[in-house]
Amino acid sequence: MTRFILHAWVRFLAMAAVLSVLHAKAQPAPMSRGESRSVFGYDTTKDFLAFDPQYLEKRRQYTGELRELQLELARQTAAGRATPCSRQIFLEARWLSYSAQWQRIERRLHDLREMLARPADPADARDQVEVDGSYDHCSEAWFLKLDSTLEELEDRASRGEGPKYPLQLLDRINSPEKLRSYLDSILVSDIRHTGIDNRFELNIAITAIERLIQGELGDVYPFDPRLKQALLEYEDEYWQNPETGYWGTWYKQENGELRKTSDLSVTFHIISYRHNNLKRVPEMINTTLAFKDLEYPYGWLEEGKKSNHHNYAVVRLFRICWPSMSEDQRELARTEMRQMIKFCLTETLNADGSFKLMDEDTVGSSYMFPVELLDETGYFRKSRRFWTDESLPGSMEVAKRVAAKIQLAGLTDTESRKALRRLQDAQREARRRSVAGALEIVVLIGIGYLTIRFFRRRREPVLPN
Template sequence: MSRVRFRAPFINTSSLIEHQFLQYDPDYDEQKAVRDPQLVAMETTLGDLEKQGKEMMVSRQHYFEAKWFEEYTAHFQRFDKLRGIFQRSLKNTDQPDQLEQAPDGSWGRFLHLFFLKLDQTVDAINDLSDDEPPVSPKYPLSFMSRLNDPQVRDRYIKQLLVSDIAETGVNNRDALNAVASGLAQFCFKNRLKKYIRNYTTGFDLTDEYVASYKELMDWWQDEITGYWGAWYKTDMGIVHTQDLSITYHMIAYIHKAKTLPINHWPQIIATTFAIKQRPYPYGWMHDGHMNDHNNYDVAKIFKYGWDEMTDGQREQARTEIQEMLDYCLNVSWSDETGFKGDPTFYNSLSSAYYFAISFLCTVGYFSKEARFWTDRDFPGAEEFRQKILAKMDELGMDDRIAEAARERLAGC
């Protein structure tokens, strides 16, 4: 496989992907234009029910699967079928607040796609590893057995790495992110690694496994941009992309390991500045404006790379962080409605709160000790913390993500 052909700085990545879908299906744009508002309506419906205090975890899993087919494939008939299943699931508004582990070992009882099962399982194990005393899950993680052999694992990830959309009608980017990031959490977050080794069966997380996974991540990282991202087979050759979300995940989880190096910091920093105006996930913007989720990713990269920056880069980062902070406090938030819940981006209103809070905690808005980029004081911070909590209570936000947001807000 060729390592270098063309890189996304020289092309519009989003347009390239759309062009590839049109090669697969000339009616792709028209088909997607019909489904886009349907997907937004699904998220809006879920959000409205959850605001009423309804637990909709089963419907959420049906939504996750439908969303992937709508956003990452040209197989819209599959989306239509899953949308019908989702709509029928809404008849039951007394769904469990937390889904139990399925016999295959995953927390994806209502999902069929492996990477979505893995994504939900990573979230569940993160929660379990926080329990005191820790409790083993009911079933072995047998659905992950396909990843036990590092050679098989690497072959699977490399298959996800290169999408041939014109041939298959599938963009693997989201699946790649879920699998690579999920395994990175298991391998590099010491708390999770310890829990998996001591309290689960079915997945062999040895030191050799972890070391070989780091080698794969180092191979994947682009030595010119410093970024990780999906690759696309095109008429021009293999195009490498710079993906903000995937890169943030790799940096954040490798950093958790404490002892493992993150390579190519000068390139990472330069690329992060350079992609500001590009659309997510290849830049900071969503529909032409900032977004608390993307700002959180950027702020984390700046924080972890602060000691690697030149004085000029730190000054530039200070300016960017202040702009992101102003957006969070004055645009994303309003005293009347709270943080914006954008159904074209977030899976839930709770997610919007979680990432806004995470951004504020990362830049040290509530804690001077965490304020790596400035010596400024923020005298209104504690009052704003209480406003956020009051708004969450007013909206009846009590799902798992909302509780994680509350815990994060209380701890920073």
């Protein structure tokens, strides 16, 4: 009965979303985060309070301290300091802020405060670690080391570089049994007994695992040949919600039952590297449209407002699901993407080419997600404009301005570099199109000239010998 109700609710909300645009009806006020979780997700607050009755007060204290350090990290990064180690410590502290492991949070906050007080991060903070093959010197959690390693592999591959040492940290998942065991260990969160919400680790880990096993970064590790099929079977036959088409964390409730969530970010990361072998695509697009006015991660909004980060995930879903979408769904998607572009350019882009630090973690991500969004919509590159043939003027001026700001600020982190590569790709495509357009004009002029000459010669009288 519960599955039937959820399925009906998804279809109702998806249809309501389409009709609201087609008939221009006023939208109701967005639901709160807690209310949205009653439909597609789960509100963990009561479980954390069961683990620690002082949870809310302590979390407020530590997240406040973390926010102050985040702003200081952003200030130093914007001033030109390379912050790979500081960023790694910050992300670990941020992960721990989703738990009630207070001593661990306090220790990592202390480490971050101490690191930011130094004149510079360690000079070797981005070098590969010989003992495990990772590119992470300052995190403690395995999945965070994996995440840093993934980013460095991608960044170095763009420069034609590969790892110097074997990626031994991947040994942990290099068999179907090891992979399933690890995913099982983080899929279910039993917060009442552990004080830890596994969602953050699950999201980060599945992203890296998906990209590496699917070969998105090339042959960087000798994976067990059975691993790819094992991953697909786990995702499709065990993990994916058949009613929503989504993936997400499973939460163990007070009565022992599991609450299986439908998470925008987790789903985005899985489908991004699965290419065309997805299942339950109609359910997936219905869910995406159904929770457009709900709170992330079980909707598009961040505290009731748009987000470049979340919008990027939605556009990727639109792109992948586009062949399976109805025309009404496509029209809604077109309307939303136009609004996303407008929001990004008018409410988050600064005059100097930087972006406002909104719900992004770092200065690098404040560039990366808006740039990825604009690139995914085809704003920068016509070749990626899957949803419309209309022109989007001004894109190259924006691309040049943002690229110039990244270079002027001396940002060298992996996220800023990724954004810069996207912008440079866009500029190269624009130049190619410009050259191709000029050549086309020259060819047409040449054809016209030869045609005129041909007909003129035919009209000329033939003189007798």
